[in-house]
Amino acid sequence: MSKVTEVVEQLATPIVNDLGLELVDVEYVKEGRDWFLRLYIDKESGVDIEECGTVSERLSEKLDELDPIPHNYFLEVSSPGAERPLKKEKDFISAIGKNVFVKTYEPIDGEKSFEGILLEYDGQTVKLEIKVKTRTKTVEIPFGKVASARLAVTFG
Template identity: 70%
Template sequence: MSKRITDLVEELVTPITEEMNLELVDIEYVKEGKNYFLRVFIDSDTGVDIEECGTLSERLGEKLDEIDPIPHNYFLEVSSPGAERPLKNERDFQKAIGKNVAIKTYESIDGEKEFEGELTSFDGELVKLSVKVKTRTKEVTIPYEKVAKARLAVTFNF
């Protein structure tokens, strides 16, 4: 099969998520130990519940059974990306403005490759964070193309 499994699954699942008013966050196809896992992460503005995950799993499972793109046994998992959901695209960054995020970069910026703070702005090219350093706050600007990984970051206030 010339098409990547995740690309094919995205084509199959997108119409279902749109019909169910859900956002497709991510798809991963991985081998862990002896088992293969196809994981589909979904979300919505109000979150997702177990029934929505179950419905999507059933509908996607039927489509996958019809075309049978995976030559071996695998586990299909449909779930929410969780509180620390990844930021995968520009839309995710826009939605995360005002929230706490964790970012890893491909190369050092001011001697650092990992940052955590409030995402204050994003213009498609630059990511701006307000980062606390001990008792003060500093602004960090990260070029979007240098972002290797980003996710929402849960903070606990005591």
């Protein structure tokens, strides 16, 4: 399945760049009996439905030409939303100072889920300031142990 996402990313990147947008993520997943190809696009001021539609139409034409997916699927193009995934180095760098949620492959200090302010990212380590009861604590997570990361919406 990663081959499909790689091919789609190669096809979508020039389309997205041409429109002044950013390709945040590509997912190819099976849900129930159906397959979904999802693209998440963004720009500084946010994306609108017309931009999602334009990307969808242009990418659909390229996918029809190349036909890299052997079975039926649903193509969805949308904004990554408020809880944008952090996947690339630039995602982590732009999230410094923001509240993030990180899951790890294995426990660090007995925990696998962390939410806090992203203090630093140096390509090797994700450093978070988390709240533990009434105080704050700094946690360093080796990047190789990060299973997933995203911005975390805070209320209040």
